[in-house]
Amino acid sequence: MRTTASTFLLAGLTTLVALAACKSGEESTSSSAPPPPPTASAAPSAFPAPAPVIVREGGALVRSPSEPALYxxxxxQQVVRRIALPADARNPPVAVHMPGPPAAVLATGDRVLVTVRGIRKSDDLASxxxxxxxxxxxxxDPAAGLVELGRVELPADAWGLAITPDASTALVTSPWAHAVSAVDLGTLKKRWTLDVPREPRAVVALPDGKTAYxxxxxxxALTRIDALDGEARAKDVPFPGAPLRTPADPLRREAATLAYSAVLSPDGAxxxxxxxxxxxxGESAWNGQNTVDILSVVEExxxxxxAPRWFVMQAKSFQKTISEFGFEHDDPHLTGPAPSQIGExxxxxxxxxxxKKTRTLLVASEGTDHLVELDALSLDPSLGAxxxxxLGATRSDDEKDKPGDTRCGAPTGIALSEDEATAFVFCRSSHDLAIVRLDAYDKRAPYEPAPPAIFSLGPDFLPEQAALGRRLYYNARDWLVSNAFACAGCHPEGRxxxxxxxxxxxxxFDEKGKYEPGAIHAFEDKQAFEGFMKGVPRQTPMLAGRVAAHGPYGWKGESPNLKHRVIIGFGIHRWLGGGPLSHSADKTIPRAEAILAFARRGLVPPPRHNREKTAEEERGEVLFNDPNVGCATCHLPRTEYTNRALVGLGPWAFDKARFDAEPEGDWKFKTPSLLxxxxxxxxxxxxxxxxxxxxVERNGKxxxxxDHLSKEDRAALVAFLKTL
Incomplete structure (x- = not known):
């Protein structure tokens, strides 16, 4: 981390504020006991409520509170694995087949709850x-690993999982169906389902058992759900990302992604x-900054x-770096009012x-193959580790390293040992379990770093090239593929x-009047460097289920095929760009071909609803295919609902108040798939x-x-589009 003198002063002030806030929070919580959990229903049930648990939030990996095992x-690979502790290669995990891909598991004393994203009728795990x-x-079960007691049907794509403090109710998120559901664990009946904004992920129930986030x-923004035990209702809760490092612009403050997980402090505050x-x-913020944001639950x-005022600072180290490009006088990339970070x-x-024993947070850093420990009492724990x-142990940034070479790729789940001295980490892309001895923060026994023990979970089901592509897809350390952000940073799960x-x-530089992509940034500044045209908007496209075609790819159809598009990404998805051909073909092409193989073989499309269309949806399908309406002219149903051709849209398609025009007035865009x-x-x-x-309302001609469709016909057309 590099800082200026002003930054050090601010960092000191930040620390004092954090300590005061922590002390205040501890005093207020110690003076009054938390409210007791709601009384469990006395009504008879088919399934007794689960026994107490270690944690109330599910995840990819959990430890059982009643047996020496991880789940x-x-x-x-569409299984739940029971891993006996201590992990030993002579005692391999027991794999329990699931009806579809399992997303989260949560262990109680006598139960194991599992969310399954949907039902897969094919043996092909990429189907x-x-x-x-x-x-x-x-x-x-000692022999079978797990035995099913019952199942509850929920909206498609069941993913996040938590239970209330009395263990009577399970809360489940369904990202693709943008829904949250509650299940009575006594009767195994669904109590309610609420519609919420898109991609809900982690869910956490508060100690009162009546509220969840x-x-x-x-x-x-978060979604708060009230009255979990009654007439549940959802409400948006503003929760700006990284407020110490983000300007007041509402668009910037609402732009936060990748909130896969959340956890409460032990007191629930x-x-x-x-x-x-x-x-x-920040200094290296072409794509923003990672953060741990903290919600004060009592004050919400x-x-x-x-800060009341936004103090803009330019770090000298960054001024020196940017001056090498001749931009020292017109540099719009400025650091904010908190310590600037050159590395994430x-x-x-x-x-x-x-x-709990160290009052720290452990975060799985998917992109860097690290387990990072942060101060949970800090005002902003993410400012420093x-x-x-x-977990990768042998990785470095040396270009001689073998692509995708890591001992633990894409850490995805964390579980703690009973004494909290050891962390178990699921390495998704390398299919391993990492066993990490944690720092005790004891001056009498200084910590001595050592590589984690790696326990293999068996062979990879993907072909070798696609397996390499998966490691590269999640990895942000590869010197050529990415610059502090992997493919999965913008395309989580291929979405x-x-x-x-x-x-x-x-x-x-080679051809006058020809324009090409230079770099891409999360937000553009108003200034522009000579030779650059700033502010050209490009929405992130979905990949899963949309990349079977040969080509072309890119919003402008710039790439004749997918491999070319991946190589273009190597250049523009980094600070100041790098040029798609700035590295030799013997290094770029194998990486691109591997990522391409994973995108087509390993990225699983969202769930389909195999049901009969409603009368309204059928009416919408007729309208979609009607030549007088013309949707199917470009969005051909037989080819992923696109003809992949460039179509001229004209200047109506952009907001002149926000964006500069396209280069040379080129308003042609490739017809996107509607899948x-x-x-x-x-x-x-x-x-x-x-x-x-x-x-549809704005479309006209x-x-x-x-424009000639009635209100009812437009609604029918929308209903059909939602079935694709």
């Missing part, structure tokens, strides 16, 4: 799965959410708040646990981050239509002819 939801989602209730993968703040500023506001503390946070445990990025278009359209808002290349309803 792992292995989504890629799509169908709704409904499931909550499985199982019991441990839900994070989202594509926005900063603070909610910790690791995520990526796209609007945060962020623990860290933006973590990248693509995937899981988090609270370590107490300890980084390198999209819901963000409109801004692409720098520059004039070619999985309902779950990938906003729409258009610039995200200017927030909903499908808005898109721009794409086909919908």
């Amino acid at each position: 792992l939801a292995d989504e890629d 799509p799965y169908e709704g409904p989602g499931l909550l499985l209730v199982m019991r441990p 839900v994070t989202h993968l594509v926005r900063a 603070r909610l910790f959410v690791p995520r990526h703040a796209l609007g945060a500023m 506001r962020p623990l860290a708040e933006r 503390v973590f990248v693509q946070p995937r899981a988090v646990v609270y370590r 107490l300890r980084k445990y390198d 999209d981050d819901g963000h409109v990025w801004h692409e720098d278009i520059r004039e070619s 999985f359209l309902a779950g990938s808002a906003p729409y258009y290349h610039d995200g200017s239509a927030a909903t499908l309803e808005e898109l 721009r794409m086909g002819h919908t």
